[in-house]
Amino acid sequence: MSKPNLKTMGLKATLPRLRILSLFESSPVRHLSAEDVYRTLINEGEDIGLATVYRVLTQFEQAGLLERHHFESGKAVFELASGTHHDHLVCLQCGRVEEFYDAEIEKRQIRIAKDRGFAIHEHSLSLYADCIKPACPHRKTEEKDSHEKS
Numbered sequence: 001m002s003k004p005n006l007k008t009m010g011l012k013a014t015l016p017r018l019r020i021l022s023l024f025e026s027s028p029v030r031h032l033s034a035e036d037v038y039r040t041l042i043n044e045g046e047d048i049g050l051a052t053v054y055r056v057l058t059q060f061e062q063a064g065l066l067e068r069h070h071f072e073s074g075k076a077v078f079e080l081a082s083g084t085h086h087d088h089l090v091c092l093q094c095g096r097v098e099e100f101y102d103a104e105i106e107k108r109q110i111r112i113a114k115d116r117g118f119a120i121h122e123h124s125l126s127l128y129a130d131c132i133k134p135a136c137p138h139r140k141t142e143e144k145d146s147h148e149k150s
Contacts, residue, residue: 016048020056024080031077031097087125096138
């Protein structure tokens with residue numbers, strides 16, 4: 001997907017919009033909450049309010065730049081709209097999200113819908129799971145220690 005252009009999406013290229021877009025483009029973490037964005041920008045010395053962050057994220061979602069997800073944590077997270085479909089695997093311990101695509105799952109969903117008289121317009125699949133990696137780098141230290149002892 002080509003780099004988004006705010007002007008072609010009907011948005012003025014203000015400093016807060018440019019900074020927030022840049023953050024999503026450069027962040028190693030793909031799924032960010034409004035609080036994550038706000039905290040990162042404040043830590044980088046930006047003078048921005050939380051209300052501005054929420055407003056820009058909503059504008060970006062409406063313009064199709066970002067996608068909003070509501071995972072088990074209850075708070076909304078945003079990711080850059082990639083233009084390609086993927087599903088999500090969410091860790092119940094730390095909330096980390098991994099993206100995946102599986103052609104067989106996609107085919108089965110279409111077949112199940114068709115067998116029941118439906119045609120899928122769009123869908124979202126989020127699997128909530130316990131991480132079973134013995135040395136998960138994302139697990140909190142005390143959880144890692146107790147998991148390794150068992």
